[in-house]
Amino acid sequence: MLKIKDLHASVEGKPILNGINLEVKTGEVHAIMGPNGSGKSTLASVIAGKEEYEVTKGEIILENEDIEELSAEERAHNGIFLSFQYPIEIPGVSVTNFIKTAINETRKAKGLGDMPAKDMLKMIREKSELLEIDRKFLSRSLNEGFSGGEKKRNEVFQMAMLEPKLAILDETDSGLDIDALRIVANGVNKLKSKDNAVIVITHYQRLLEYIVPDVVHVLYEGRIVKSGGKELAHELEEKGYDWIKEEVNA
């Protein structure tokens, strides 16, 4: 599904990613952990096509296609979805209309007509039920005045609507209460299939008990310095990152 080779990226001339190698196969769940400021969100943004970040070296390949030259919207049309660590507030645009526009623009890019209103409504109903989102919520301005947890749940709602091939969840668990975490994780698991893949960025082992990763990576100073099975997450939870930093610096 996704192959990242020796990826270097910088912002305003400052290098942040320093040679990332990562392969995520169809049907897999990968977790990326790592200390604050290590470059996790940057990696996610670079995959999603944020122009501010300059790829100075390496390549990102999605289903055998180098996506370097693709715009953010084209990447979305190709099936990449990023759940933002800090979702953006868009006053004046309701959740429903935003997602309708996103879906129909994606269809347009594929040469399809608008999704019939009836189907759209049905889908909105199903997905909002899956994530236990109150319908009234959907007529509010996107993310405006949403609580931290509501924003995250809304991100996953959008993911459910867009049915991406590769979903990157950047700290989707932070801000969620215990019940919400279960609901959202449950939602992600329902959307998971053998035909798609998920990358979860998290600081906490707890989420990984619900969304069980095939591989856990540790990102440090813009590099993946360690990869392992789900037990690596346990180890990190117990011991923190010092031992990894020591290994790297040794």
Place this chain on the structure above:
Amino acid sequence: MDLKEKLVSSFLAFEESIDAHSPVHDIRNEAIKTFETQGFPTKKEEAWKYTSLNAILKHDYSLFPKQENAIEYKDIKEYFLDDIDTYKIIFIDGKYSSHLSQTTHDGIDVCLMSSALNKPKYRQIIENYFNKIATKDSLTSLNTAFSSEGAYIHIPKNKLVEKPIQIIHFSTGNESALMLQPRNLIVADENSEVQIFERHQSLTDNPVLTNSVTEIYTAKRAIVDYYKLQDDNSNASLIDNTFVNQKDQSHCLVHTFSFGGKLTRNNLNFYQNGERIDSTMKGITIIGDKQHVDHNTLVHHIEPNCESHQDYKGVFGDSSTGVFNGKIVVEKRAQKTNAFQSNNNILLSDKASINSKPQLEIFADDVKCSHGCTIGQLDESALFYMRSRGIPKKEAKALLMYAFSNNVLSSVRIPELKQRITNLIANKLGVNIGFDL
């Protein structure tokens, strides 16, 4: 001969050509003197600091086109609100077009200023209202001096006008350059209600300068809902002088949609002569090229317990320029006044600019007054967010701008007009998405 001289020297002939015994004869004579003394405003005046009339005054405008021009409705249908039933007062090159209009005297008067000025049955209203709130500044005086045609609307007590009234001025380009000075009078008696839509449309590239004056009187509990659509072509300029005099508990809302024209200046003045009055001014400006739009507003809170709301949004592309000058005066006796003003702007290019200046003169101590002005660029992080969900850049920008101006659109109370404006905005932004936010 410059335009001022031309205007002054043609005044006598003009006055003789229409009725010299008219009740407004003295008013006109007084007004031309005022104009002659003051001349056209220049950038030296504070209120005109950022708007220069020089470029538009240099044309040799014809003032009184002789030829009558017939236009087929089908050729100009697009400029009308044509999907709903309306009254229409339509002018072509300043002359009333009866075949395009639909006036009435059935319970209400929706007709012409020229008849109101000449016919005895309107004399009382003219004496009571004509030129009573229009100020004595030079441009308004100029209009007053030449006032002879325009819309005359009188809604008697308790009358709710079901159909909106359209006032549309077309110019055909028959003259190489044309100056128009329409004069409108709108009197809404106690407890009446009316909706009005106004636009000025040039049909060719020949220069047109319109200096329009509208006086609106809202009696006790009357509601006047006024919409101005300014989407003219790039050689047409408009100076709109609107004066609203409100009595107790009346509501007057003026929405101004400025999407085109070479130079547009809106002088919008509200005078609150009563209690529990609501005055609302809203505007969306979306322009590009070298267009210029200047909103110059005044709310004069004279009596206690009144409200005013101003909400102006501007999106400026290319080398376009904008001005917002919002003045709020609260008299000492106008306690418990609530006055709100906000002006938000987005600059889409480095060459575009906006000068925004609130002016508050508050003499009462128990008032709520707020004003805010923002100038910014489109939010890049919001754009990336939207694009990452599959919404292309252009559409994402359009959606953001639409959302930005949606507050103003949401209070448009003629659904067809709201749809029309929505389409115009999408059109301006070059996208084809149904914003039904």
